[in-house]
Amino acid sequence: MYLLDTNHCSFAIQGQPDSRSRLATLGQSQVATCVIVQAELIYMAENSQRRDTNLRRVKGFLDNILIYEINSATAEIYGKFQAELIQKFGPKEKRKRRKTRTIDLSFSQHDLWIAAIAIQHQ
Numbered sequence: 001m002y003l004l005d006t007n008h009c010s011f012a013i014q015g016q017p018d019s020r021s022r023l024a025t026l027g028q029s030q031v032a033t034c035v036i037v038q039a040e041l042i043y044m045a046e047n048s049q050r051r052d053t054n055l056r057r058v059k060g061f062l063d064n065i066l067i068y069e070i071n072s073a074t075a076e077i078y079g080k081f082q083a084e085l086i087q088k089f090g091p092k093e094k095r096k097r098r099k100t101r102t103i104d105l106s107f108s109q110h111d112l113w114i115a116a117i118a119i120q121h122q
Helices: 006-014 017-026 035-046 051-063 072-089 109-120
Strands: 031-034 066-068
Touching: 006 017, 006 035, 006 051, 031 035, 031 109, 035 051, 035 066, 035 109, 072 109
Parallel strands: 031 066
Antiparallel strands: none
């Protein structure tokens, strides 16, 4: 199973040959994405110069791919994963760790949610 991030979906939607051919060899049953990526793709299309065309392309792509949702199991994984990252890469002093955000460590919250979904669905 492959959980595609926003960049990979965007490449496929744009018709980049390497992405298209790789996805074609996998088949639909092995390819998925998640609601976080769905939101990012819609945001990108909404802010593009060719909004209507790009929204149609995004929705057409998403209609043909499995989209994982976020649920309480995902939230449990996310919380633990975020705490582990702060403990491993954050300041050593607990007092400072409480104020540390994952973005301060170069991890976006969106990427953490995508990782949590990937972990949840193995």
